[in-house]
Amino acid sequence: MADAVIHTENLTRKFGAFTAVDAISFSIGRGEIFGFLGANGAGKTTAMKMLTGLLRPTSGSASVAGFDVRSEPEKIKQNIGYMSQRFSLYEDLSPKENIRFWGGIYGLDRKTLREKSARLLEALDLQEAADTRLSSLPLGWKQKLAFSVAQLHEPKIVFLDEPTGGVDPVTRRRFWDMIYETADNGITVFVTTHYMDEAEYCDRISIMVDGRMAAIGTPDALKDEFGVSSIDDLFIRLVRPTPIE
Amino acid sequence: MKSFRGFVLKEFLHIFRDRRTAAILFGMPMLQLLLFGYAIRNEISEVKLGICDLSHDQATRAITSKLLSSGTFSAKRNLRSPEEIGPAFASGEMNEAVVFEPGFAARLQRDGFCDLQVITDGSDPNVSRIITGYTASVIQDYLGEQYAPFSAPGVVPVPVMLFNPALRSVYLFVPGLMALILMLVSALMTSISITREKEIGTMEVLLVSSLRPTEIILGKVAPYMLLAFINVLTVLALAFMVFGVPCRGSLPLLILESLLFILTALSLGIFISTITASQQAAMMISLGGLLLPTILLSGFIFPVASMPLPLQVFSNIIPAKWYLIIVRAIMLKGADFSYLWQETLVLVLMTVLLMAASIRKFSERLQ
Amino acid sequence: MRRSITIILVILRKEFLQIFRNRGMLPIIFIMPFIQLLILSNAATFDVKNVPFHLQDFDRSSLSAKLAEQFTGSGYFRLTGESFGSTQAIGELVGRRADLVLVIPKDFERDLEVSGSAPVQLVINAEDGFSAGVIQGYTSQIIADFNREHRALFSAAGAGRVFPEIRIKSSAWYNPELEYSHYMVPGILVILVTMVGLFLSGMNVVREKEVGTIDQINVTPVRSTEFIAGKILPFWIIGLGELSLGLFIARFVFHVPMQGSYLLVYLVASIYLLVVLGMGLLISTVTETQQQAMFIAWFFMVIFTLLSGLFTSIESMPHWARNMTMFNPVRHFVDIMRRVMLKGSGLAEISRPLLILCAYAVAMLSLAVNRYRKVSA
Numbered sequence: 001m002a003d004a005v006i007h008t009e010n011l012t013r014k015f016g017a018f019t020a021v022d023a024i025s026f027s028i029g030r031g032e033i034f035g036f037l038g039a040n041g042a043g044k045t046t047a048m049k050m051l052t053g054l055l056r057p058t059s060g061s062a063s064v065a066g067f068d069v070r071s072e073p074e075k076i077k078q079n080i081g082y083m084s085q086r087f088s089l090y091e092d093l094s095p096k097e098n099i100r101f102w103g104g105i106y107g108l109d110r111k112t113l114r115e116k117s118a119r120l121l122e123a124l125d126l127q128e129a130a131d132t133r134l135s136s137l138p139l140g141w142k143q144k145l146a147f148s149v150a151q152l153h154e155p156k157i158v159f160l161d162e163p164t165g166g167v168d169p170v171t172r173r174r175f176w177d178m179i180y181e182t183a184d185n186g187i188t189v190f191v192t193t194h195y196m197d198e199a200e201y202c203d204r205i206s207i208m209v210d211g212r213m214a215a216i217g218t219p220d221a222l223k224d225e226f227g228v229s230s231i232d233d234l235f236i237r238l239v240r241p242t243p244i245e
Numbered sequence: 246m247k248s249f250r251g252f253v254l255k256e257f258l259h260i261f262r263d264r265r266t267a268a269i270l271f272g273m274p275m276l277q278l279l280l281f282g283y284a285i286r287n288e289i290s291e292v293k294l295g296i297c298d299l300s301h302d303q304a305t306r307a308i309t310s311k312l313l314s315s316g317t318f319s320a321k322r323n324l325r326s327p328e329e330i331g332p333a334f335a336s337g338e339m340n341e342a343v344v345f346e347p348g349f350a351a352r353l354q355r356d357g358f359c360d361l362q363v364i365t366d367g368s369d370p371n372v373s374r375i376i377t378g379y380t381a382s383v384i385q386d387y388l389g390e391q392y393a394p395f396s397a398p399g400v401v402p403v404p405v406m407l408f409n410p411a412l413r414s415v416y417l418f419v420p421g422l423m424a425l426i427l428m429l430v431s432a433l434m435t436s437i438s439i440t441r442e443k444e445i446g447t448m449e450v451l452l453v454s455s456l457r458p459t460e461i462i463l464g465k466v467a468p469y470m471l472l473a474f475i476n477v478l479t480v481l482a483l484a485f486m487v488f489g490v491p492c493r494g495s496l497p498l499l500i501l502e503s504l505l506f507i508l509t510a511l512s513l514g515i516f517i518s519t520i521t522a523s524q525q526a527a528m529m530i531s532l533g534g535l536l537l538p539t540i541l542l543s544g545f546i547f548p549v550a551s552m553p554l555p556l557q558v559f560s561n562i563i564p565a566k567w568y569l570i571i572v573r574a575i576m577l578k579g580a581d582f583s584y585l586w587q588e589t590l591v592l593v594l595m596t597v598l599l600m601a602a603s604i605r606k607f608s609e610r611l612q
Numbered sequence: 613m614r615r616s617i618t619i620i621l622v623i624l625r626k627e628f629l630q631i632f633r634n635r636g637m638l639p640i641i642f643i644m645p646f647i648q649l650l651i652l653s654n655a656a657t658f659d660v661k662n663v664p665f666h667l668q669d670f671d672r673s674s675l676s677a678k679l680a681e682q683f684t685g686s687g688y689f690r691l692t693g694e695s696f697g698s699t700q701a702i703g704e705l706v707g708r709r710a711d712l713v714l715v716i717p718k719d720f721e722r723d724l725e726v727s728g729s730a731p732v733q734l735v736i737n738a739e740d741g742f743s744a745g746v747i748q749g750y751t752s753q754i755i756a757d758f759n760r761e762h763r764a765l766f767s768a769a770g771a772g773r774v775f776p777e778i779r780i781k782s783s784a785w786y787n788p789e790l791e792y793s794h795y796m797v798p799g800i801l802v803i804l805v806t807m808v809g810l811f812l813s814g815m816n817v818v819r820e821k822e823v824g825t826i827d828q829i830n831v832t833p834v835r836s837t838e839f840i841a842g843k844i845l846p847f848w849i850i851g852l853g854e855l856s857l858g859l860f861i862a863r864f865v866f867h868v869p870m871q872g873s874y875l876l877v878y879l880v881a882s883i884y885l886l887v888v889l890g891m892g893l894l895i896s897t898v899t900e901t902q903q904q905a906m907f908i909a910w911f912f913m914v915i916f917t918l919l920s921g922l923f924t925s926i927e928s929m930p931h932w933a934r935n936m937t938m939f940n941p942v943r944h945f946v947d948i949m950r951r952v953m954l955k956g957s958g959l960a961e962i963s964r965p966l967l968i969l970c971a972y973a974v975a976m977l978s979l980a981v982n983r984y985r986k987v988s989a
Binding site for chain 3: 052053054074075077078080082083084088089090091092093097100101102104105106107133159
Binding site: 265266269270273277280281283284285286287288289290291292330331334335336337353354357358359360361362363364365366367368369370371372373374375377378380381382384385387388391392399400401402403404405406407408409410411412413414416417426429433437441521522523524525526528529530532533534536537538540541542546547548550551552553556559560570573574577578579580584 | 634636637640641644645648651652654655656657658659660661662663679702705706707708724728729730731732733734735736737738739740741742743744745746748749751752755756758759762763776777778779780781782783784785786787788790791792794795800803804807808811815819902903904906907910911913914915917918919923924925927928929930933936950951954955956957961
């Protein structure tokens with residue numbers, strides 16, 4: 001892929017004798033929605049941590065937004081947004097204060113921040129709740145806010161680690177609308193998820209099994225390749241090759 | 246009942262599975278007792294003495310050498326004039342200065358009396374007072390030796406130091422440290438255990454379970470009771486074997502009273518956890534709120550009887566004060582239960598009150 | 613540089629918002645320390661007063677009555693009972709009804725008049741060896757006075773002779789009234805400021821780890837130095853604020869003199885707080901849960917407090933312990949506070965402990981910055 005914003009080659013991470021991520025290689029293009037699937041413990045989070053510069057690879061190489069994860073992790077950080085599995089804004093601060101803090105951390109100046117904050121709160125329909133503590137807001141709203149906050153500094157790539165865990169289907173659907181919007185703006189979305197229906201929304205998906213990449217491609221192509229009717233079936237087939245009677 | 250047993254078992258596993266924490270909880274009290282038991286003393290030795298001798302006669306030399314050979318005063322510094330006293334104090338190189346007036350011995354012979362100035366660095370009033378007293382008694386001894394044959398001694402005091410004839414401060418401090426350490430460790434452990442469940446949300450699960458509030462509280466205390474009991478045994482063993490503190494009373498009584506005390510401390514911890522919302526707050530109260538009051542108001546270092554009356558009254562709510570009285574009485578004075586039932590009763594009442602208040606607070610959450 | 617300052621200020625603002633929003637913690641941080649300062653500063657006194665004493669007068673003569681009177685009239689002792697059985701006396705001591713038993717033997721008066729000397733027994737409760745020593749001091753003083761006043765009665769041999777006397781004029785500099793609170797308030801204040809600083813900073817980062825926000829921070833381009841600075845600054849300000857309030861209480865409630873300069877106190881405090889906060893953050897970055905962080909902070913706090921020379925003097929410790937206290941920042945700050953406030957020591961006199969604190973501050977901060985790693989190896 002010529003304009004790849006994420007590119008890995010034999011990326012590997014070991015913890016002692018255990019290999020969490022075993023020589024994975026892939027490329028993701030600009031504006032792509034890339035679904036990163038796998039059972040718990042398959043190595044998803046470890047791979048994501050390496051790509052976001054939180055964890056150093058044991059071997060192999062990876063570049064994110066044109067920077068090497070080994071030598072330039074801080075440059076990568078300026079160009080990525082991140083929203084983690086655990087809800088990660090400050091619960092005891094208000095939406096406004098959270099926006100101001102995270103924007104400030106990325107070095108946005110006061111004026112830009114004020115404008116962005118107003119636009120964002122309006123887009124999320126959060127004006128009335130702008131000064132209430134996050135802890136009293138519903139989870140769906142908080143996740144949408146977290147997603148927006150992750151893009152305050154206009155990153156090239158957004159990493160989403162199980163962003164929709166624990167919310168109702170309607171809110172999930174709306175969350176995906178936001179993801180599409182982001183991708184339409186040319187931002188790459190790298191998302192891990194448990195929900196197989198969400199996998200169908202992605203441009204391309206990969207499935208990790210025991211630290212290796214068992215499949216990668218568009219959802220339709222993969223269904224054809226493995227002869228299954230849904231991603232759900234595909235997932236079960238790959239994760240559990242021999243069905244249990 | 247069955248679910249209660251399961252709950253207690255879960256609590257046990259919880260504590261002992263986390264090896265590191267368990268090691269800290271066992272190791273810390275021992276380490277601290279060893280450290281403090283050796284380090285904390287209030288016997289004063291090596292007082293840095295300065296002599297300003299403006300007379301230089303046989304009496305001043307005799308007194309100086311008597312002071313220096315008494316074992317209390319260590320370094321001697323010769324001051325040429327009283328002006329040198331100030332700088333020597335300010336630099337911390339001297340604690341006391343003795344000034345002999347000119348013609349000291351001659352005046353003593355001629356007039357039958359003379360003046361001796363004893364100047365101390367009063368910024369530490371305690372040391373200042375003691376060393377002034379030491380100096381005075383050395384001078385009295387000197388006079389006694391010089392002139393006793395010519396005079397009737399009069400009433401001769403024969404002091405008998407009961408319970409601790411060598412006046413070793415270890416005997417005073419080791420029981421005090423036991424009280425302090427057991428108090429802090431026990432209260433700390435339980436206060437965090439419940440707030441932690443509140444914070445990670447598992448408390449809600451417990452509350453909707455079939456367990457009654459009393460059972461939850463007791464289930465929380467039980468494993469820590471065992472932990473604290475092991476702490477009591479190790480701490481007592483150290484006191485006897487390492488520090489040689491005697492146990493003149495009954496050992497079983499001492500152990501029972503210690504158990505009662507840790508129960509009081511654990512209940513206090515539980516109570517703290519029911520009134521706080523976060524681990525941080527629980528921690529701050531159970532250490533920040535207990536450390537200084539326990540050190541200062543229990544009689545561990547400072548005698549309660551010397552405090553202003555309001556503080557003496559206030560000190561009654563410090564559990565360690567009562568335990569300390571009990572421990573010292575049993576270990577040093579060989580007291581039996583007939584002497585200690587009142588103090589014991591106070592601890593029992595405190596425990597019951599704290600427990601009842603915690604259970605009440607807890608039941609409120611349910612409604 | 614300007615970017616760094618902005619980022620530090622952003623973190624600072626957030627920390628302050630969080631601190632002041634935590635209703636449960638506010639009274640603990642801002643009220644509890646001062647209540648303790650107000651109450652506890654009066655508790656620390658070694659004065660021995662109103663010693664309960666028990667009398668066993670087997671002589672029942674006019675002289676023995678006079679001796680007993682000398683004891684009760686001294687102001688040091690308070691008569692709590694009389695008895696005539698020897699086991700009873702021990703019981704009084706065990707039961708805490710008396711700390712001193714004065715036993716005047718039979719024939720006390722006759723012996724004095726005939727031979728010029730007679731023993732009296734002073735049974736002292738020596739559980740607390742220190743107080744026992746003081747009690748003994750009181751008794752010798754009372755008996756010496758008694759001997760002087762009644763010398764003429766004693767024996768023909770002693771009568772008429774002049775017993776030479778060395779009059780001791782004692783004075784205590786810096787604190788002539790020997791006020792304990794002057795000595796204790798600066799020290800207790802140090803402990804309270806330390807406690808608040810160490811705990812707040814010690815819980816801080818590890819809490820973000822537990823909640824998960826630390827990951828979010830780590831994927832931002834914020835630098836370790838900026839992060840640590842933004843974390844330290846709010847507690848540093850709170851620490852100095854608490855110190856100021858404490859100094860105000862010291863001055864106007866306890867009338868502790870300030871012989872030295874406030875400027876010097878603040879200079880030292882600014883450095884000292886860096887040590888404490890750096891240490892707190894270090895604990896916070898090396899632990900995984902708040903519980904672990906608390907145990908460690910607790911452990912050090914207890915050691916720092918008891919080995920600070922605040923309650924028992926460093927000089928009475930054995931040599932190894934004395935050397936160990938050189939590593940105790942609390943000891944140095946307590947020492948400096950006392951010296952500056954009570955003796956008016958200047959920068960030159962406190963340079964040694966101050967240099968140690970500086971070295972400590974540098975070590976703690978660089979360790980904290982170093983141990984806080986955004987990238988796990």
